[in-house]
Amino acid sequence: MADCNETLRELDTFLDGELADETRAAIQSHLGGCMDCLQAFDFHAELRQVISAKCQNDEMPPGLLSKIEMCFGEDFDGDGRVG
Numbered sequence: 001m002a003d004c005n006e007t008l009r010e011l012d013t014f015l016d017g018e019l020a021d022e023t024r025a026a027i028q029s030h031l032g033g034c035m036d037c038l039q040a041f042d043f044h045a046e047l048r049q050v051i052s053a054k055c056q057n058d059e060m061p062p063g064l065l066s067k068i069e070m071c072f073g074e075d076f077d078g079d080g081r082v083g
């Protein structure tokens with residue numbers, strides 16, 4: 001079973017679609033019962049779409065990425081795994 005830390009650690013890989021079936025299933029089942037992680041995944045998935053849409057047109061404005069990273073850092077500061 002995936003816990004919150006494990007789930008959030010695999011977030012990017014999950015969104016890349018590069019997880020093994022077994023891990024993906026564990027994470028999906030965790031998301032089914034954990035609103036916090038579900039919201040984090042939703043937020044990141046949406047953010048990725050925004051970023052990839054922007055990147056196709058323009059270069060990323062300087063500072064945006066670090067701003068995003070800062071926000072994520074605050075999000076995940078609790079367990080200290082990201083950053």
Ligand SMILES: [Zn+2]
Nearest residue numbers: 003004034037
């Ligand atoms: Zn969770």
